[in-house]
Amino acid sequence: MTLKKIRAGIDLFRQALLGSSSINYTEGSIARATFLLAVPMILEMSMESVFAIVDIFFVASLGAEAVATVGLTESVISLLYAIAIGLSMGVTAMVARRIGENSPEAAAFVAGQGLWIGVIVSLIVGLTGFFYAEDILRIMGAEDDVLAVGTDYTQIMLSGSFTIVFLFLNNAIFRGAGDASIAMRSLVLANGINIVLDPCLIFGVGPFPEMGVTGAAVATNIGRGIGLLYQFYYLCSSSRRIQLVLKDFVIKLSVILTLVKISVGGIAQFLIATASWVFLMRLVSVYGSDAIAGYTIAIRIMMFVILPAWGLSNAVATLVGQNLGAKKIDRAVSTVWQVAKYNVTYMMLVALVIIVFPEAIMGFFTTEANALAYGIDGLRIMSYSFGFMALGMVAIQAFNGAGDTVTPMWINGFCYWLVQIPVAYWMATMLAMGPYGVFWSIFIAEILMGVVGVIFFMRGRWKYQAV
Numbered sequence: 001m002t003l004k005k006i007r008a009g010i011d012l013f014r015q016a017l018l019g020s021s022s023i024n025y026t027e028g029s030i031a032r033a034t035f036l037l038a039v040p041m042i043l044e045m046s047m048e049s050v051f052a053i054v055d056i057f058f059v060a061s062l063g064a065e066a067v068a069t070v071g072l073t074e075s076v077i078s079l080l081y082a083i084a085i086g087l088s089m090g091v092t093a094m095v096a097r098r099i100g101e102n103s104p105e106a107a108a109f110v111a112g113q114g115l116w117i118g119v120i121v122s123l124i125v126g127l128t129g130f131f132y133a134e135d136i137l138r139i140m141g142a143e144d145d146v147l148a149v150g151t152d153y154t155q156i157m158l159s160g161s162f163t164i165v166f167l168f169l170n171n172a173i174f175r176g177a178g179d180a181s182i183a184m185r186s187l188v189l190a191n192g193i194n195i196v197l198d199p200c201l202i203f204g205v206g207p208f209p210e211m212g213v214t215g216a217a218v219a220t221n222i223g224r225g226i227g228l229l230y231q232f233y234y235l236c237s238s239s240r241r242i243q244l245v246l247k248d249f250v251i252k253l254s255v256i257l258t259l260v261k262i263s264v265g266g267i268a269q270f271l272i273a274t275a276s277w278v279f280l281m282r283l284v285s286v287y288g289s290d291a292i293a294g295y296t297i298a299i300r301i302m303m304f305v306i307l308p309a310w311g312l313s314n315a316v317a318t319l320v321g322q323n324l325g326a327k328k329i330d331r332a333v334s335t336v337w338q339v340a341k342y343n344v345t346y347m348m349l350v351a352l353v354i355i356v357f358p359e360a361i362m363g364f365f366t367t368e369a370n371a372l373a374y375g376i377d378g379l380r381i382m383s384y385s386f387g388f389m390a391l392g393m394v395a396i397q398a399f400n401g402a403g404d405t406v407t408p409m410w411i412n413g414f415c416y417w418l419v420q421i422p423v424a425y426w427m428a429t430m431l432a433m434g435p436y437g438v439f440w441s442i443f444i445a446e447i448l449m450g451v452v453g454v455i456f457f458m459r460g461r462w463k464y465q466a467v
Contacts, residue, residue: 019181026326040184042311047187066213069150072140086267088172093403095176100325112248113255122162129158156217163224170231177241190227265405276416294374313393317401340394347390351383381439388450395453403467420445
């Protein structure tokens with residue numbers, strides 16, 4: 001590789017991080033467009049997962065009750081994530097379509113209507129959390145000692161849930177417009193502030209009050225809130241693709257209902273997948289703590305290594321939406337196949353590393369012999385399906401980008417609920433395979449997801465989805 005190519009690669013990476021409102025993703029190199037969108041999307045996804053990790057890291061020294069508070073509250077908030085992610089799918093699809101039609105004013109209007117939905121969701125969740133935080137913890141199984149230290153934390157986190165909702169919605173607007181770098185930078189800013197404030201407010205460092213686990217909630221909401229202000233600054237800026245003005249907030253029910261209709265499928269997608277993973281965990285738990293540890297670590301490793309694949313898949317949603325808006329159906333199809341090729345190549349390379357070096361990978365996380373054995377076998381088994389998983393991820397996001405969230409919903413329901421869960425139960429119990437039956441059910445479901453996703457993609461109905 002020549003020095004000139006290295007410099008060009010560095011410049012492209014810098015452009016992906018900084019972003020630009022002048023890039024037209026419906027023209028030119030598909031590879032370049034994918035790279036410019038995928039890099040910030042990968043980093044954005046990584047940043048979103050950091051909040052809970054940071055809170056747990058600092059709260060762990062306060063005792064089991066504090067950790068339980070964070071864990072139980074995050075379990076409740078995961079339902080909010082499902083709603084926020086589903087809403088963001090609808091917003092991204094409609095904004096991308098309007099941008100592709102070269103109508104930034106219409107895209108801004110869609111964004112304004114989407115934010116009204118965010119207001120409604122935030123009010124419902126926030127008021128429920130403010131008045132019923134203790135009851136929510138009791139429903140989740142919290143004991144009295146957890147309630148004593150954690151009710152304020154839960155109340156603040158749920159009352160401030162508008163920061164989660166609007167972070168997702170605003171980032172969906174930026175992704176649809178092709179401004180993925182702003183979405184990434186807002187979460188980097190929010191996480192940076194949270195990392196600094198967490199120890200200060202939890203332990204009372206310097207002039208800050210010692211608030212215990214409650215301080216983690218305050219720090220998280222301040223961080224997210226400042227990230228939110230950063231996003232709104234750019235949403236109202238005349239230098240970006242989308243500029244929100246007052247007329248964009250004049251309520252138009254037809255647009256809001258279209259957004260809701262698209263988003264319902266997105267919410268269902270996430271809930272179906274989440275429910276299936278919860279069932280698999282419950283099934284593994286029957287076989288003891290070593291099986292749980294091995295399974296949990298294997299799944300976490302898998303989720304981490306597929307982040308770049310998710311970033312590539314998310315880029316497909318924006319590219320498909322914009323190209324359909326520009327009436328460039330052939331380019332939309334070509335984009336999906338080209339990104340699928342990149343995704344499969346990456347996932348196959350990752351699978352090869354895992355198959356060859358599973359002991360070394362698992363060894364970073366545990367030295368317990370039984371847990372290590374479960375994790376090693378689980379990683380190997382799941383990695384055999386990575387190529388098909390890559391295809392399924394791209395196909396699902398192609399549908400979502402076109403505004404067809406219903407097809408992925410049915411695919412998820414078929415692959416996860418009608419196949420994965422029954423097969424996992426049958427293999428684990430009837431065939432007496434234990435946790436290995438669960439691992440093989442994941443392998444089967446992901447292969448099926450890839451095959452079914454490609455079949456429905458090639459049928460082509462998504463090309464004519466009206467949004």
